[in-house]
Amino acid sequence: MTPFIPLIQAAGVIQLAIAAGNIWVPGKVNARENLARVSPMTRSIFIVHWVYIVLVLVIFGLLCLFFARELVSGSPLGRFLSGAMGLFWLARVFIQLFYYDSSLRRQHRAADVCFLLAVAFLGSVFTVVAFGLFA
Numbered sequence: 214m215t216p217f218i219p220l221i222q223a224a225g226v227i228q229l230a231i232a233a234g235n236i237w238v239p240g241k242v243n244a245r246e247n248l249a250r251v252s253p254m255t256r257s258i259f260i261v262h263w264v265y266i267v268l269v270l271v272i273f274g275l276l277c278l279f280f281a282r283e284l285v286s287g288s289p290l291g292r293f294l295s296g297a298m299g300l301f302w303l304a305r306v307f308i309q310l311f312y313y314d315s316s317l318r319r320q321h322r323a324a325d326v327c328f329l330l331a332v333a334f335l336g337s338v339f340t341v342v343a344f345g346l347f348a
Contacts, residue, residue, distance in 0.1 A: 217347050218281045220338050224298075225277025227331050232270035235263070273298055285342050292343050299339030305332045 239245065248256045276294065277284065284291045309318075309329055318325040341347055 215285050215347065217285045217338070217342055221277045221281035221284050221342065224335050224338050225274045225281070227274075227335060228270050228277065229274035231328075231331065232267050232274060235267045235270075273301075285347075287345055292345070295339045296343035299336050299343050301336075302332050302339060303336035306336055 248259060251259070284295050306329065309325070309332065
């Protein structure tokens, strides 16, 4: 058994935790108040996108928990899926560092650092698996 199977499974748990954490995010960012100021179409699009991203995180998490062996197998599908998840999470690192409001990040420093470490871990594990760098 490759040592990356437990890391992929841990990545699954982390992704499910991030998905579950989105239950509290709307309250933290005053989503109801902020979305009340935009058009109904924009509000609908935003909510649908938010729900779909959470659904993708759940799918990623379950994929990692139940198909870790296939992801690390070196098969083209396993490498592609790992590479896609690696790209997804590594992009999130840069979004957090360079796009999100730095004053809000400072205000919630512990959460910011924990989330940044989590997404860096996810991006790194999936990228290593995608490129077969553990063999």
